[in-house]
Amino acid sequence: MASLFRNSSVLLGAEANYYSGNAGFGAEIAFDKWVVSTVAVRGQLDVNYASGSSSSMVPFYYGHADMLFDLYSSLLGRNPSNSLRSYLMLGGGLVHKKGDNDFCILAGVGCQYRVSNDWRLYAELGTTVHPSDFDGKDLPSLMTALSLGVVYDINNNPTRSRSRFETLRFANDWFFNVSFGTASVNYSEISSFGQRVSLLTPVFEFGLGKRLTTLWQIRLCVSGLYARTVDDMFSYYNLRGDIMIDPVAYFSTENSHPLFSVCPYLSAGVVARLDDQANFLACPAGGAQLVWRFDRRNQIYLDARYVVTPLRFVQSSVSERIGKVGLATLLVGYSHTFSKVSFR
Numbered sequence: 159m160a161s162l163f164r165n166s167s168v169l170l171g172a173e174a175n176y177y178s179g180n181a182g183f184g185a186e187i188a189f190d191k192w193v194v195s196t197v198a199v200r201g202q203l204d205v206n207y208a209s210g211s212s213s214s215m216v217p218f219y220y221g222h223a224d225m226l227f228d229l230y231s232s233l234l235g236r237n238p239s240n241s242l243r244s245y246l247m248l249g250g251g252l253v254h255k256k257g258d259n260d261f262c263i264l265a266g267v268g269c270q271y272r273v274s275n276d277w278r279l280y281a282e283l284g285t286t287v288h289p290s291d292f293d294g295k296d297l298p299s300l301m302t303a304l305s306l307g308v309v310y311d312i313n314n315n316p317t318r319s320r321s322r323f324e325t326l327r328f329a330n331d332w333f334f335n336v337s338f339g340t341a342s343v344n345y346s347e348i349s350s351f352g353q354r355v356s357l358l359t360p361v362f363e364f365g366l367g368k369r370l371t372t373l374w375q376i377r378l379c380v381s382g383l384y385a386r387t388v389d390d391m392f393s394y395y396n397l398r399g400d401i402m403i404d405p406v407a408y409f410s411t412e413n414s415h416p417l418f419s420v421c422p423y424l425s426a427g428v429v430a431r432l433d434d435q436a437n438f439l440a441c442p443a444g445g446a447q448l449v450w451r452f453d454r455r456n457q458i459y460l461d462a463r464y465v466v467t468p469l470r471f472v473q474s475s476v477s478e479r480i481g482k483v484g485l486a487t488l489l490v491g492y493s494h495t496f497s498k499v500s501f502r
Contacts, residue, residue, distance in 0.1 A: 262287060288301065330499065399426060
């Protein structure tokens with residue numbers, strides 16, 4: 159349990175936002191953990207009061223998961239005695255406004271300044287992208303917010319030495335993967351397993367990633383080809399970022415490259431039909447890989463994943479609850495680590 163909270167922190171702040179030509183305000187609370195000295199994972203809750211489709215101020219509620227990247231320290235090395243830290247933010251999650259729910263994606267920059275052993279001040283500038291048709295708007299809309307607040311460090315230990323369980327340099331431990339498989343659209347108009355089988359279509363995927371520790375990996379993937387519904391067939395793509403966990407390698411203290419692993423992951427990204435690219439949609443995903451490593455650099459895997467999409471992706475006339483429409487995929491792939499390997 160101590161390792162879970164090592165180099166983690168709680169953030170509390172106030173926000174000033176800009177949406178649809180009007181200024182507003184809000185508040186946020188977050189928990190993050192620096193997996194390595196240059197990469198963190200974060201969970202965050204926000205409420206922003208803004209003028210939406212109506213002229214009055216209404217609350218927009220957000221819940222999202224983000225990755226933080228300290229690229230400056232990744233490239234030039236981190237000095238633990240440095241009081242200033244800067245980072246990029248990328249993530250995705252859910253947005254709720256009265257009468258409207260959807261997925262969203264986030265991008266931004268931030269910095270933190272240490273004022274004592276356990277406390278820091280922070281400032282972040284981020285933009286949340288709402289997909290088309292959210293809040294009565296035909297095209298995607300932006301909520302831009304400036305956040306100011308305080309950070310409380312939990313079990314902070316920035317001077318701890320690196321071990322064989324962490325990547326040693328920014329240039330180390332990069333891999334690519336290619337995979338092929340099949341996908342099937344899921345929604346309520348498809349009432350039987352036989353129908354789902356009849357709608358199977360091929361899917362191709364390419365990914366680029368980095369192994370951060372024996373437990374954590376990140377990757378950026380693009381997948382797609384075409385999908386079939388009961389009404390039509392269309393081409394699409396899915397661009398997403400994955401956060402992957404390898405618990406077998408983490409607990410296998412004698413071997414950071416076990417022969418077999420099961421690696422679950424969570425994702426955030428966008429999906430778009432090629433016949434309607436202006437209306438790209440934010441979407442989360444989750445899945446798991448069954449991995450066979452036949453040496454330190456090469457592995458073969460079976461990947462099962464479900465991508466949750468808004469109803470607008472299948473363009474069905476049937477009303478659906480959020481989370482009920484999606485793409486189920488099953489792929490077989492190959493992964494190769496093409497840079498220097500840090501892990502013994």
